[in-house]
Every structure is written in C-alpha cells, then in structure tokens.
Amino acid sequence: MNKKITVIPARKSAQDSLVSDLKTRKRKVAAYARVSTDMDEQLNSYEAQISYYTKHIQENPKWEFVKVYTDEGISGLMTKKREGFQEMIADALAGKIDLILTKSVSRFARNTVDTLTHVRLLKDKGVEVYFEKEIT
Structure with missing residues (x-):
C-alpha cells in the first residue's frame, strides 16, 4: 500500500517576520547640532558638526540618513525655545527616526x-540617543 505524503511548509509567524524585518532594514538615523552663540569660532564648529554628521550617517550602509536637525545661536538651557530640537523630537516620536x-x-x-525627560521619552518609543563625547 503506497501512501501519498504531502509536506505542508511551516508559516512564518508575525513575530518572525518582525524580527527578520528589524535585522534587514536600515536604521533611520538623524543628528542634532547646536551652538549657543553666533561667534565665528562657534559657527565654524556648527558647520563642522553638520558636515561631519551628514557624511558619517550617509557612509554607513546600515543607516538611512534622515536629517541633521540644528539650532544656531541658541542656549541649551531651554529646549522649548529650540525649534530644531522640537522638530527632531516630534519626528522621532512619529516614527521617522530610530537613532539620534x-x-x-x-x-x-x-x-x-x-535631558533625562527627553531621553526617557525617546527610549519609550524605541528611539536611541548616542552622545559621542561621553562614549568615546
């Protein structure tokens, strides 16, 4: 007696698909640059930060460049007054950024x-913040 056997392949679960997607998709990466004064020395630093981060993000094949958010000539004490910072936080919370x-x-x-409020808020949404000076 010959029995015909049919093999039914396993289906991928939704979780398997999500894990696979996270491993293969590029991370959406943005940077934030700020200088507190309009002095020439700081403006050079500002331009250097923008140039560095644009190149650094675009050269990483695992990253998708989103934007370099900036605030020029604005104190770091009050985040509410920094338009570039506020735009970056809004974009991150909207899912447009994975890493800052x-x-x-x-x-x-x-x-x-x-700092703590925003980093925690971003972390809760799955957005990482990387501070280069404190890491290296």
Whole structure:
C-alpha cells in the first residue's frame, strides 16, 4: 500500500517576520547640532558638526540618513525655545527616526531634567540617543 505524503511548509509567524524585518532594514538615523552663540569660532564648529554628521550617517550602509536637525545661536538651557530640537523630537516620536547622534550631552541639552525627560521619552518609543563625547 503506497501512501501519498504531502509536506505542508511551516508559516512564518508575525513575530518572525518582525524580527527578520528589524535585522534587514536600515536604521533611520538623524543628528542634532547646536551652538549657543553666533561667534565665528562657534559657527565654524556648527558647520563642522553638520558636515561631519551628514557624511558619517550617509557612509554607513546600515543607516538611512534622515536629517541633521540644528539650532544656531541658541542656549541649551531651554529646549522649548529650540525649534530644531522640537522638530527632531516630534519626528522621532512619529516614527521617522530610530537613532539620534549628537556630539555630547551638552549639545543635546544643558538642563539635566530636560535631558533625562527627553531621553526617557525617546527610549519609550524605541528611539536611541548616542552622545559621542561621553562614549568615546
């Protein structure tokens, strides 16, 4: 007696598909640059930050360049007054950014409460913040 056997391949679960997608898709990466004064020396730093992060993100094959968000000539004490910062946070919370790069904690925010509040808010949405100076 010959029995015909049919093999039914396993289906991928939704979780398997999600894990696979996360491993293969590019991370959406943005950077934040800020200088607190309009002095020539700081403006050179500002332009250098923008150039560095644009190139750094675009050269990484695992990253998709989103934008370099900027605030020029604005103090880091009050994040509410920094339009570039507010736009970046809104975009991150809207799912447009997976990772934010910035030169240092002091470029992100000088106020410790603002720093912690925003980093926690972003973390809760799955967005990482990387402070280069404090890591290297």
